[in-house]
Amino acid sequence: ALLEARGFTADDFALSHPGGALGRKLLLRVSDIMHTGDEIPRVNNQASLREALVEITRKNLGLTVICNDDMLIQGIFTDGDLRRVFDQGVDISNAKIADLMTKGGIRVHPDILAVETLNLMQSRHITAVLVAEGDRLVGVVHMHDMLRA
Amino acid sequence: ALLEARGFTADDFALSHPGGALGRKLLLRVSDIMHTGDEIPRVNNQASLREALVEITRKNLGLTVICNDDMLIQGIFTDGDLRRVFDQGVDISNAKIADLMTKGGIRVHPDILAVETLNLMQSRHITAVLVAEGDRLVGVVHMHDMLRA
Numbered sequence: 001a002l003l004e005a006r007g008f009t010a011d012d013f014a015l016s017h018p019g020g021a022l023g024r025k026l027l028l029r030v031s032d033i034m035h036t037g038d039e040i041p042r043v044n045n046q047a048s049l050r051e052a053l054v055e056i057t058r059k060n061l062g063l064t065v066i067c068n069d070d071m072l073i074q075g076i077f078t079d080g081d082l083r084r085v086f087d088q089g090v091d092i093s094n095a096k097i098a099d100l101m102t103k104g105g106i107r108v109h110p111d112i113l114a115v116e117t118l119n120l121m122q123s124r125h126i127t128a129v130l131v132a133e134g135d136r137l138v139g140v141v142h143m144h145d146m147l148r149a
Numbered sequence: 150a151l152l153e154a155r156g157f158t159a160d161d162f163a164l165s166h167p168g169g170a171l172g173r174k175l176l177l178r179v180s181d182i183m184h185t186g187d188e189i190p191r192v193n194n195q196a197s198l199r200e201a202l203v204e205i206t207r208k209n210l211g212l213t214v215i216c217n218d219d220m221l222i223q224g225i226f227t228d229g230d231l232r233r234v235f236d237q238g239v240d241i242s243n244a245k246i247a248d249l250m251t252k253g254g255i256r257v258h259p260d261i262l263a264v265e266t267l268n269l270m271q272s273r274h275i276t277a278v279l280v281a282e283g284d285r286l287v288g289v290v291h292m293h294d295m296l297r298a
């Protein structure tokens with residue numbers, strides 16, 4: 001109320017708050033902020049669940065893409081998927097990732113704006129999105145990447 | 150560049166974009182947007198890992214709090230923690246949640262602003278925060294709750 005009396009709106013506050021990077025990165029294109037190359041968590045479709053989990057941990061985005069050597073996307077597997085697999089009582093120690101992955105995966109084109117991608121994450125209740133040209137994987141972006149300074 | 154020529158800044162865009170709730174909720178207090186009561190994922194410290202995972206799935210926030218009947222927080226367990234437990238080769242089928250949880254848990258006071266909480270999530274690389282008065286759990290808030298319309 002005090003700030004409002006001084007003509008300082010909620011929007012000004014959110015955008016200018018120290019440490020709050022909100023808004024600053026949102027007009028960039030996804031291609032400017034996405035993880036590329038070795039930072040992309042990925043395994044091929046012959047990998048075991050165990051190998052996929054090691055890759056998720058190594059790259060620290062909470063998911064791995066399953067794709068072939070030409071980077072054509074086959075599926076995605078997240079920390080949430082691991083929990084659901086476990087809930088279902090699947091024999092985890094011998095499982096193959098190809099049998100457990102979510103086929104396809106929610107993706108955006110690299111030219112899309114960060115703000116559009118954040119909206120997509122909210123509407124689909126996900127925290128990371130694949131970046132692809134058609135079925136060819138070019139990057140991965142996490143919610144944190146868009147808000148961080 | 151076209152939009153800029155019309156005096157429309159990046160910040161205006163991010164805040165006004167259709168579907169983009171960004172900024173709108175950020176001056177609310179965490180107590181206004183947090184999940185409370187039955188929406189809080191929680192188990193007591195006698196629970197098995199399996200019971201904890203069922204609770205995470207049921208409440209759909211990607212974590213469960215471990216607390217006693219007076220709502221005093223003992224720890225937290227996330228989807229990411231499940232993956233790390235699995236990586237370590239723990240015997241998952243007989244595990245107790247108390248042996249695997251992260252003791253304590255990152256928390257904020259219910260009077261804190263949403264924007265502050267979002268900044269904390271970014272700096273700690275987490276997607277959800279416990280809301281507590283001292284050690285007493287009063288709610289849980291996910292990144293999505295702050296950005297969603």
Ligand SMILES: Nc1ccn([C@@H]2O[C@H](COP(=O)(O)O[C@@]3(C(=O)O)C[C@@H](O)[C@@H](O)[C@@H]([C@H](O)CO)O3)[C@@H](O)[C@H]2O)c(=O)n1
Pocket residue numbers: 060061062063079127142144225226227228229230251253254255256274275276277278279
């Ligand atoms: N309020 C919270 C939230 C989390 N934690 C703890 O902080 C650690 C990291 O939390 P996480 O939710 O497991 O975080 C993950 C992780 O695995 O570390 C999840 C993963 O899906 C992905 O989102 C990555 C990215 O690094 C995010 O940038 O982040 C965990 O030990 C968790 O118990 C906590 O103490 N208090």
Ligand SMILES: Nc1ccn([C@@H]2O[C@H](COP(=O)(O)O[C@@]3(C(=O)O)C[C@@H](O)[C@@H](O)[C@@H]([C@H](O)CO)O3)[C@@H](O)[C@H]2O)c(=O)n1
Pocket residue numbers: 076077078079080081102104105106107125126127128129130209210211212228276291293
């Ligand atoms: N780019 C993406 C991202 C995710 N998914 C799929 O969408 C589903 C949900 O993704 P998640 O990452 O598992 O989402 C979770 C989930 O368990 O559904 C994770 C959990 O830690 C928590 O963040 C909850 C909250 O509901 C978020 O509001 O959301 C999964 O089957 C995943 O394979 C996808 O196809 N493409």
